[in-house]
Amino acid sequence: MSRLLPVLGNIAVLVAGLAALFGLPAFAETYVIINATIFASFAILALSLALIWGYAGILCFGQAAFFGLGGYTYAVAAINFGDTTGAAALAVALPALFAALLGYFMFWGRISDVYLGVITLTVSLILYRFVNQTAGEQWNIGEAPLGGFNGIPSTPILNWPGRPGEQLAPENIFSLAAGLLILVYFGCKALLATRFGRVVVAIRENEARVALLGYDTRRYKLAIFVVGGAVAGLSGLMFANSVFVSPTMFSLPVSGQIIIWVIIGGLGTLIGPVIGCILMQVLTNWLGTLNQVPGFGWVDPNLVLGVILMVFVLLVPKGLMALAADAVRWVVRNLPFPRRGKVPEGRKGDVRSASATGSHLESVHTSPFRRFAPPSPSGGRKSSA
């Protein structure tokens, strides 16, 4: 049973992804398709943070920097090249390179936890401020005006490789975005199953111990950070193709949104953040339309998002996926017929005794849900001191 579940999960994800990939363009209107493209590109962005925060324990408060950089690189290069294929490749390569530089700076400086968050946040703010003021002639890169606050509304749409001028239709862009989402999802899974992935997860669990075993943890962290940057760049590329690029891509609310998706979906899972992202986007869109409805004019999207975030941090800190997993486990444990195979009975007791040895703050304030989950991996719960 416990072996079978992950396989079943993978198959379910694949089926759902493929259904969306082939089903949606056939039935939905263009408006829905464009919206779905935005969701898919955001979901890729969610995966990028899910990977580096959930599995490598690197809390990047400025993932939007790579997102925006990917979008802008694509737009500028596409305007200059004419053909978009090379531009698309650059849109992934440049954020990856930037992540490599930033990562080298941070990991070789042995900067950790909050300080890392502050630096990434600051870098994305620098980019935001900078791009915001690039209005005017002197900020043209080749033929592409950066456009300051307005961004580049004339961001070119991808064309078929090698055939400049033949743009992809919105349905094709959606198929590409959804296809890339599926590819990135399983790519991340595969990456985490390799030796490299296991070392990265081990670093999240206990960096000092991994270092003492002879691994150069800085290199592993840098590598996973670069992968995260590249994936975020890719999502910026797809976003540029469904909307257009503007300085908001670098802004604090975007960085924050990604963190909310990951927290709500479940830190330390890949599918959770994707689901969290889509749920939150649907919710935000719906809240935006809600104030047209009489009697609900007072509802403010920020208010609702803020309350949801607080509730999740306080009551469901492991996210929706863990909640669902707990529910499934509870049902399995309480099934009336006798079970075959081993149900991890010991786990509950183990965790409890482990938490009893922890600090009293931890154990007193643990939420009821956490007890059933495996011991916390936590990029989350280290204190900085």
Add this chain to the structure above:
Amino acid sequence: MDYAAILALQICSAVASLVLISLGLAVIFGMMRVINLAHGEFLMLGGYAAITAYNNGVNLWLAMLIVAPLTVGLFGIVVERLIIRHLYGRLIDTMLATWGLSLAMIGFVTVVFGNTVSGISAPLGSLTIGAYRTGAYEVFLVLVAAVLLVAGWAVLRFTRLGLIARGTMQNAAMAAALGVSPSLVYAVTFGVGAALSGLVGGLLAPLSGVVPTIGAAYIAKAFITVISGGAAILSGTAIASGLLGTINTAMTFAFTPVLGEVALLAAAVILLRILPQGITGRFFQRSL
């Protein structure tokens, strides 16, 4: 000469504004190791409290110096009891929860006051130095920043309250063993930090006006200043503000305000690379 005087005043003003906007955050972070991402919204709330009181006929100075800190201080204590208390020792979780709080506060204030700029004109008129004129209120703010720093130092250094605060800061378990209730100390600290934020929010309202989203303009700078400053609350904040404020003003004068901001942020990044524990993590370790 006049130009030099104005430049010096501008630098003082930039430094003072950094000190003011980071002080509340520094008290909470230094004492409790809690990063309050709703700090910007505490400032915003202070501004609204002052303006609302003023519009209802309260004297402007009373509104800024008494009403704003009291309102936000009480609000802070409520927040501490309801949310923060459950998250001690979990730095990242407190950041996320307070960030949720900040979003909720922005939403709530938008609902109540609307998404428009409200403002009051700055009191005290203007000050003439040679051929230049500047607001006397800005000079007043520099003085307030200095007074707050000195008062904070005096309280921490000379009073019983300060002794308890420092003891809890150094070793909460030992302080508890000696009969101090850390829970009470934390609640009071959070209230004091919030009250400071409210005071500053009220004082800054005449300069910047208030909108529900104004917190975002402050939070990044405050956050960076406090982290660059390091463990010592007062001296760390003062030194970091001095350094970053000077760089900001110099670059603003030499180039543009935007480059000034960018230089401030870049300087902070480099500073943290060299001194990962902040300035007072390496220098002035025994200071407050």
